[in-house]
Amino acid sequence: MTRFSIGLVLLATLFVGQAAHAQYVSPGASRLAPPLPAPPPPPRIEVPQVPQFDAPPRYNFQPLPRNSFSDRVTKCLDDAAAAGLGPADRGTYARSCAN
Numbered sequence: 001m002t003r004f005s006i007g008l009v010l011l012a013t014l015f016v017g018q019a020a021h022a023q024y025v026s027p028g029a030s031r032l033a034p035p036l037p038a039p040p041p042p043p044r045i046e047v048p049q050v051p052q053f054d055a056p057p058r059y060n061f062q063p064l065p066r067n068s069f070s071d072r073v074t075k076c077l078d079d080a081a082a083a084g085l086g087p088a089d090r091g092t093y094a095r096s097c098a099n
Contacts, residue, residue, distance in 0.1 A: 072098040 067075075076097035080090040 069098060 073094050076094040077090055080093040
């Protein structure tokens, strides 16, 4: 008897219909989806420049930028310490090295 009543309840709920909707749509609203935006333009493909064998070589004659005086003194002090010089000798070495 209980199986029959459970089956009857399940069958009744299936035929009654849905009690709630996932999303409410007002009667005057359009059910069509909004138009999709235009797709982005395809990427521009550029052919890389291939070096030529008969082209003259390009040289960069600009001198390398020089470090600041503080950077040079710090490097000279580090070099002197790595060489095993004492504190007084490090200062003498750094003065002659940084200039």
